[in-house]
Structure formats: C-alpha cells, structure tokens
Amino acid sequence: MKLISSFKNKYDNITYNIYETSNGVKVIHLDNPSTIDFDLSVIHLAGCAFERKQNVPQGTAHFLEHMLLNPNSHYKNQDEINKFEQGTYKRPALNINGHTNKKCIVFEGHSNQEGTDRIFERFKKIYDFPKEKFTTLMEKERNIILAEKSRKVKKVDNNALMYLDFMFKGIADEFTGDTLGEIEDIKSITVEDLEKYYKEQILSNKSLISIQSKEKLDGEVAEKIDSLSQIFNSDSKSSFRDFTLKNVWEVGVFRDKRANGITVYFDYIEKASKKADYKKNVLSYVCSKLLSWLSFNILREEMGLIYNFSRSKTSNLCFKYDIYSYSFTTEKEKIKKTLEEYYKLVYIETFKFLNSKKGQEWFEDVISDYIFPTTAVYEGDKAELIAMWLLEKDEIFNYNKAVEIAKKLRIDDLQEYIKDEFEIPPHIWIEGNMSKSELKEVANSSLFGKKFNK
Secondary structure (H helix, E strand, O other): OEEEEEEEOOOOOOEEEEEEOOOOOEEEEEEOOOOOEEEEEEEEOOOHHHOOOOOOOOOHHHHHHHHHOOOOOOOOOHHHHHHHHOOOOOOOOOEEEEEEOOOOEEEEEEEEHHHHHHHHHHHHOOOOOOHHHHHHHHHHHHHHHHHHHHOOOOHHHOHHHHHHHHHHOOOOHHHOOOOOOOHHHHHHOOHHHHHHHHHHHHHOOEEEEEEEEOOOOOHHHHHHHHHHHOOOEOOOOOOOOOOOOOOOOEEEEEEOOOOOEEEEEEEEEEEOOOOOOHHHHHHHHHHHHHHHHHHHHHHHHHOOOEEEEEEEEEOOOOOOEEEEEEEEEEEHHHHHHHHHHHHHHHHHHHHHHHOOHHHHHHHHHHHHHHHOOOOOOOOOOHHHHHHHHHOOOOOOOOHHHHHHHHHHOOHHHHHHHHHHHOOOOOEEEEEEOOOHHHHHHHHHOOHHHHHHOO
16 A cells, blocks of 8 residues: 555644555555554445435435345355354454445444454455345345334424425435435335445445554555455546535524424535635634633523524535534524524624633633643544545645644634624524424524625
C-alpha cells in the first residue's frame, strides 16, 4: 500500500493516515495507541438514494445489506457463521454487522486486536452472491425486514420521514422515504433486484476501507487489506445526479398529538466543501457555544421559556450539502414569546454580551476549551465516520490546524461570523400539538418571519 497523507493529532495522540491499495481503493487508518481493539469497516457508495437510478424498489439497498450477512457459498448455515464469530478461551469474539443510510451501505467488524486475522477472513466471505442459495433465503429475510418495519409508525405519523419530505420532496426525492422501504416495496423486491444492486453499487461503485487499531498497517495486515480491496472499485461509476438546495424562508409543520410542547428547528443548508475551512469550523463551534450559553441564561434561567437549546450538523441526509440546525422546545402557550425573545437574543443580546467585559472573558474561556481539549471517550466507529466524510471530501479534518486558527481568533471575528450567519434565511421545522395552520401563522408572523418572509 502507498501512504498518501499522514499527520499526528497532538490533542488525541492519534495518527491519521490515508493509504491507497494497488487497485486505487483508499484506506483510512487511525493509528490509536490507546486502543486494544481492531475496528474495520468497508463503506460502499450504495445507499438507498441510488435505488431510483438502478430502477429497483425502495428498500433494495437495506435488503441487500441483510442478505450479504446471510449464509452463502462459504457458510452452509447461520450456525457456521455464529461458530466462526464466537469467542473461546483462546480467541476473541467478532462483532460483525452492517447498516444502510441514504448515501452508503456499510459493513463493520470489531474485536480485540487478537481477532484481526479472523475479521479479514470474515469480511472477504461477505462479498459473495450465490443467487440460487439466496433465492431460498429471500422469504426468511423478507419476513425479518417486515417485522423490523412493523416496529415503525406510518409515514404520516413519522416526524423524521415527514421532515425529509419537507426538505427534499420535489427537489431530490431520492432522499425522502424510509430506508427500509414501504411494506409494498419490501414485498416486491426480487433476488434479481438484489443481484443487480450488488453488481452495480457494491462491486462497481466507489468503496472505502477504514481501520482503527494500535499498530501500523504493514506486513501481513497490509497484504490482507490489499487482498480485500481487490473486490471493490475505487471510482464512482454511479455518481449522484446534480440538484440544488437553497436557503429560503419556508415553514414546515409536523403535528404530534402526543407532544406537550412545541419544538422549533432553524435549519440552514451549506454546500459541502472539498477542503476543510478551519476558521469557519472554529467560529461555528464558538457561535453554537455562545447561543447555548445565552439561551440557557436568558431564555431558560431568567425567563423560564425553554429547557434546553442545541445545535446539530449532519452530512448524512444527502449528497453535496450539509444541514445544520439550532433548536429549542417551549410550551405551547409560550411559543410566540419564545420566538420573539430568541430573535432579540440572536440580533441584539449576542452583540451586547460580546462587547462587555464578561463577554470577553467568556470568549477566551471557550477558545481555551478548544485549544486544551480533554480526553475523549473511545469511539469504535471513529475511522468509519471519517471515511464516510471522505466520500465527498479531499482531506481529513486536522485538529492541529484548527487549534492554530483558534489561537488567532478575536471577538470581532465572531461578531462578523454571527452577522453573516443570521442573514441567511432558515427553513423552519416545527413539531407540536397545534394545527399546521396555527403553527405556520406563528412562524410567519414572528420577527423572523417579518425579516425573511418577503
């Protein structure tokens, strides 16, 4: 394998490496001296967003993920798989699993480092499609997936699925709907659909390998990685189509009759960048800390309007864009007042606070947290998450560089960031036990609505 890039993060003591195998497949390796685990994942650009392109029923990607973990040409039955993965007095157990989202199908394996060789052996035997045998297993697996589906509420009662409709319907419908598919979809999937998806999306489309372990990837381990990579493709034969998401004032509502309160999300769309913007990343972190701190002290402690305030960001809902969100929950009777006070907090109180002595001390304290992080809890999927990030990025986020940027930031930088950030029109998503018309009216008549609904 050829080493493409490498850096050691001074703040978590992990060395972040990117290798390339002999057939061009990228391998992301986290050399972590604090672990005794071996974590391996293979990430395939084969999520359910490609089902329409391949003209297969919704739910095919998830069904295929299930089938590939079934008995195949290498294992006669499930008992043989179980015996191979079980631990004994002399060897560690293997934890082998898979999951599917809009963008990817992922297979992952975790064990003590003494299980490394067996994880590679198990993974090589995942990639097998014995059509005749799978035909005999289809109904068993279909029933399992239907049972999994039965645990979920109907789409119209599912806030997450209705949110996807709000954000993507009519623009990129591939990102709407349940990854499992609807019941009629699951019932219609054939072994031919699975075979087609396996050949076109698993074997022929882009794949990445991620590993987190204590040791360097050399010798026999490097040979095993290269051997595994020969199954896959390094290029995106089936890339996702172009589409455009825009930041516009739009209000979506999900009526939840079980809810006591009202939850409001301010969602912002950000074009995914190939390169990391370290300054923007640090400022985004500090901004979210500031709004959380002020919301806690003003909206919660002084006014009793909310319980908590949060910010989240995801790259997993769709290709090409990240979506980040600020949210809070309040009582139904206080929703108008809370929106009014949150508006004042964003556009007035933040600047008053940052221009005060207390605000300057707070700013330095938060920057200090960024410069001097504490030990993080071990994450077995850390390398996998970075690999998923690299499906659309050109580099691993380097915390060393971010810290150097943080050391140079001043309050003026944050104030400029906030001014720009909150001139962006948000998508407003509201969940609560009020009618859609009532909640839309509340949002549109708020100070935010008056500012952006033009």
